[in-house]
Amino acid sequence: MVRRYDPDRRQRIIDAAIRVVGAKGIGGLSHRSVAAEADVPLGSTTYHFKTLDELMVAALRQANEGFAKLVVARGALDDPESDLAAELAGLTGEWLAGDRTGVELEYELYLAALRRPALRPVAAEWCQALAERVAHRTDPVTARALVALLDGICLQVLLTGAEYDEEYARDVLARVIP
Amino acid sequence: MVRRYDPDRRQRIIDAAIRVVGAKGIGGLSHRSVAAEADVPLGSTTYHFKTLDELMVAALRQANEGFAKLVVARGALDDPESDLAAELAGLTGEWLAGDRTGVELEYELYLAALRRPALRPVAAEWCQALAERVAHRTDPVTARALVALLDGICLQVLLTGAEYDEEYARDVLARVIP
């Protein structure tokens, strides 16, 4: 009963949900775990998000924006003269080098989307947004392939625990570009 | 109390687990759901598989063999004169065209392994087995890239619900091969 008026409650719940997914995975996401992480009563999470899907969509959509911000902040893909393969490889390297939470969360989204139709649009948004951005520098078919290859490379890194090899990534990405 | 002696009990439980994962996803896998699917009492699943991880590993490892069988049955990747990109694209097409259960299960495994260390080796087995097989026809670096690209393409198909475009796959795969 400490905080009866809390205008940012909803946002804080979303932030807490992202932390929970980062720490315990999507499987660990529950109204209760989020409520505890956000330090709000259970009823508060169920009030703002009637269903778990609703909460997941909100959290993962916000997480997507995090990656988009990295792209913009890096100014990547803007310079038409730059080496596209190197840009993508570097961008991915930066992404993987930073807080892995965001990366893992992104691919957990993929997993969840396979089974939860509610998440499909969010997953589609993410890869389409990147593909469209890349398409400015090449043709749509190549852009799609580049995104697919990057997905595969990231997955291999996450699954095998191997170091991300930026040079390797740049090399094989370059092969895809006609 | 119908069947007191049941030598194939363990195998039937594994088969049931695969069906459960196919139908409800890894999240729907539980001792109870598998017991119901296999038509055995709860205690039977906990007897043969002390933990859920143990059951999942057994089920997913068996599922992996399914794909390997497809590769062998098709005789793919054997003829050194054939078009490697076309072989891979065709193999993937056949895989995606058949019972989607196996495909979805494979990627659920992939992504579940992100959070469950027990599954990492099984996931690694799968992609390494394919990569090694492909490596017979090209160099290891290229093989790894081909597998990554295939993973990305499959994910895009599964997530967007789009048709698998074998021609497109063959094209971009060919670009990766030096």
Next chain:
DNA sequence: TATCGATGTGTACGCTCGTCCATATGGGAT
């Protein structure tokens, strides 16, 4: 045939979960 260990069975415990709801509160519209 007697015995033993592997296998099968049923149940119970304690936990977390999603969901729902009656009630309290207070900011903003009137």
Next chain:
DNA sequence: ATCCCATATGGACGAGCGTACACATCGATA
């Protein structure tokens, strides 16, 4: 100043869960 409704709260409910355990059964071995 008053009232209304969005917001906040805490608890209750039933379901499903993993796990553990005592007991039953049976094949194999001695």
